[in-house]
Amino acid sequence: MNRCSQWTPSQFIMDEKNVPIRTYQVCNVLEPNQNNWLRTDWIPRSGAQRVYVEVKFTLRDCNSLPGVTGTCKETFNLYYHESNEDRESYIKESSFIKVDTVAADESFTQVDVGDRIMKLNTEVRDVKVTTRKGFYLAFQDVGACIALVSVRVFYKTCPLTIRNLATFPDTVTGADTSSLVEVRGSCVNQSEEREEPKMYCGADGEWLVPIGGCLCNPGYQEKSGTCKACSVGFYKAKSSDPGCSKCPPHSHSVRDGATVCDCHSGFFRADSDPPSMACTQPPSAPQQLISVVNETSVVLEWAPPRRLGGRSDTSYSLECLICQTGSSGSHLCLPCGSDVLFSPGQTGLKTTRVVVSELRAHTHYTFIVHAHNGVSQASGAGAAQSVSVTLTTNQAAPSPVSFIQATDVTRHSLSLAWQQPDRPNGVILEYEVKFYEKDQRERSYRIMRTFSRSVDVTGLNPLTVYVFHVRARTAAGYGEFSAPFEFSTNSDPFPLIGEGVNSAFLLLSISGVGILLLISAAVFIISRRRSKYSKTKQDSEEEKHLNPGVKIYVDPFTYEDPDQAIHEFAKEIDVSSIHIERVIGMGEFGEVCSGRLRVQGKREIYVAIKSLKAGYSDKQRRDFLSEASIMGQFDHPNIIRLEGVVTRCKPLMIITEYMENGSLDAFLRKHDGQFTVIQLVGMLRGIASGMKYLSDMSYVHRDLAARNILVNSNLVCKVSDFGLSRVLEDDPEAAYTTRIPIRWTAPEAIAYRKFTTASDVWSYGIVMWEVVSYGERPYWDMNNQDVIKAMEEGYRLPAPMDCPVVLHQLMLDCWERERAERPTFSQILNMLDKLIRNPGTLRRTGGDRPTATMLESGVGSEVCVSVVPQVCMPEWSMCVWLQSIGLERYRDTLAAAGYTSLDSLLALTHQ
Ligand code: AMP
Secondary structure (H helix, E strand, C coil), X not given: CXXXXXXXXCCCEECCCCCEECCEEEECCCCCCCCEEEECCCEECCCCCEEEEEEEEEEECHHHCCCCCCCCECEEEEEEEEECCCCCCCCCHHHCEEEEEEECCCCECCCCCCCCCCCCEEEEEEEECCCCCEEEEEEEECCEEEEEEEEEEEECEECCEEECCEEECCEECCCCCCCCEEEECEECCCEEEEEEEEEEECCCCCEEEEEEEEEECCCEEEECCEEEECCCCEECCCCCCCCCEECCCCEECCCCCCCCCEECCCCECCCCCCCCCCCECCCCCCEEEEEXXXXXXXXXXXXXXXXXXXXXXXXEEEEEEEEEECCCCCEEEEXXXXXXXXXXXXXXXXXXXXXXXXXXXXXXXXXXEEEECCCHHHHCCCHHHEEEEEEECCCCCCXXXXXXXXXXXXXXXXXXEECCCCCCCCCCCEEEEEEEEHHHCCCCCEEEEECCCEEEECCCCCCCEEEEEEEEEECCEECCCCCCEEEECCCCCCCCCCCCCCCCCCCCCHHHHHHHHHHHHHHHHHCCCXXXXXXXXXXXXXXXXXXXXXXXXXXXXXXXXXXXXXXXXXXXXXXXHEEEEEEEEECCCCEEEEEEECCCCCCCEEEEEEECCCCCCHHHHHHHHHHHXXXXXXXXXXXXXXXXXXXXCCCCEEEEECCCCCEHHHHHHHCCCCCCHHHHHHHHHHHHHHHHHHHHCCCCCCCCCHHHEEECCCCCEEECCCCHHHHHHHCHHHHHXXXXXXXXXXXXXXXXXXXXXXXXXXXXXXXXXXXXXXXXXXXXXXXXXXXXHHHHCCCCCCCCCCCEHHHHHHHHHHCCCCHHHCCCHHHHHHXXXXXXXXXXHHCCECCCCCCHHHHHCCCCEEECCCCCCCCCCCCCCHHHHHHHCCCHHHHHHHHHCCCCCHHHHHCCCCC
């Protein structure tokens, strides 16, 4: 202490415990205005922010001092001064800051500082010292009688401690009495933080609010605030585990601090097994594997393994091998491949039964059933856990065709293609296509068979949804039908393939054929002989006979006002005279219905009514009516007759004569093989006659095909569908490539749109082929490109089955590359007439049924499965019948010879 003024160090005196002490005293109680300072040495702060000053002192009671006046005091003042200087020699009074005025708790009643024992006062004051490295303390006496016995200066810390396995260091308390010092603890050895360990050091040096803490590492557990290793035979897997545990069954630990116990040899632990779980073993092999083969499916069943290895997670997997024995007797097994189906699965099976399907027919298979559990992999388990069976599959039908696509769609046809079944199970011999109108369900369906994976289905109704199923056939029989695939025909008036209509037809009986032959013979005798068709001569004769005046067709599109054309060529019908009965088809512009028409003063007739569906454009209206404008110009027994139109109210309608048997191609398909050659020739003759009429009128049809020929109940064929020329006119570019009916069209028309009567003749040749082959599709399922190529290379359709050589020759004539070389319709007509007159010439056919090579080259055949109506001979008059076969002009000749009834004709002999 630095003494100044009146403070004096004393002799040693005894404190209350009789310990000799030394003091600083001052006692100037008799003199006024005392100001005696006693200062300490510099005290380093040592990081403390608040220091405590404990002062022990004695103080005389003024009253106990004899003769003392008002100058006596009983207190002193405590000051401090912060400083970085540890040796300040002089500090001004004013530099000190007062801490407090200190008074004695106990004062002496007697003053005796000599040999007497004193009573000590202890007072503690605290001071915040934060600004300098250290400080000085000073005691100011203002006239008291004091003896400073001791001054103790200290600061407080929260002592080093371990709480929740975290060590907290010795920490100096904060500057303020209310402040807490936040302290982060550090985890003790072999421990890790569970959550950041934290505590607060209070001003009094006590630790407050412990937060977070640490956990002993795996292999260690807590003991008295430290982490101790687990001993041998024990383990601790996770730090969060409460303590070390005994090793589970079939495991052990050989060192201290084990985190997991090792499995005994022969025992295993799966990755997913907890360390607390006993070590286990793989299962033994499945038992009693049995197999039941059903064609190309196998049912495998087995019993669970005898030993499950102490686990409950047994599962099974199947190995499938195709095994072959080589020529050397060696056994070669290969995996089955991905197309084999396992139900419920091939691996991870929990059940003991699997159905294996989609196997190859007649094949040796080996199936191995493996049993697994969670430790199979760890144990490297192999053949010991499996059981196998070897078997041979049976013959089986092909699997279903899985996908059918439409490659070409028109108004009356659909071209379909499909992939081979996934599992043919042998060589596919043919495909069967079953189809029906969606609305009809399967009440009436058709079947087509083909050797290729595509087919052209013709004779469909426009804008109609059809349902198709395809199935394949092998030596083992038919497979299942494919799922239904729906395709709709559209309204494209340019069908690239044939068309057909299902309708009933009254077939001519054998006697009818006989009559026809007799008629022919009679005609042959009566009329003058004609050996061959000679082009020029006969042309002119026919023309004179049928077309005395030359009438030329007028293109309705040359009229600026389409209504003018329609009213010029078609009769307006009052809608009230039409009675619609039922829908019979779908045309490009809307429904086609049948019904009755009763025009005043005329008998009621059956009619077909084509209507233009609502929402049409001007162009559609014009196109729709143009067909009527064209048709209305024609008047011929083999051209469909226009009855009239309805244009003054909606919907617009075109009324034509009703053709009971619908389209020729479908009609023929429906009655495949049911007609005599003469009947077929009769049909062809009618068509040729109609076409001759059209060509005489300079009308080029452009779309002559069996699908566009309608057949009435008397077997009379009439040319219809006068739409194509119009559309080609409208749509020169697009139509040229996409809408031409390639199979029916002459090469020059395909190549450079040279549509002439000669190109119609080419088409007529195709119609001949269609008729003689009962509606077969020309060029079968060849694609259009191939057809064109084949034509260029000189290929021509072969004679259909049972086709008379002369008819095929006529076809070939129609298919002359040079169009000038082709016969005219007039010549064709003459030729056919000649054939009818000479039925013997029709007897020679080119061969029997199609050869195997033809079939293999992709000939599709169609089988009609719908019920054919009862055939009966209609009650025809001689006249009607002659008309129906196009020989009506011989009526008079026959009548003159006495043949006026069909009965009399039956009696006609060759002579
Ligand atoms: P179209 O628009 O001319 O192709 O005719 C559509 C469908 O109606 C075809 O399937 C024809 O068979 C049928 N059809 C068209 N006109 C007649 C008719 N005059 N008599 C009977 N059926 C017809």
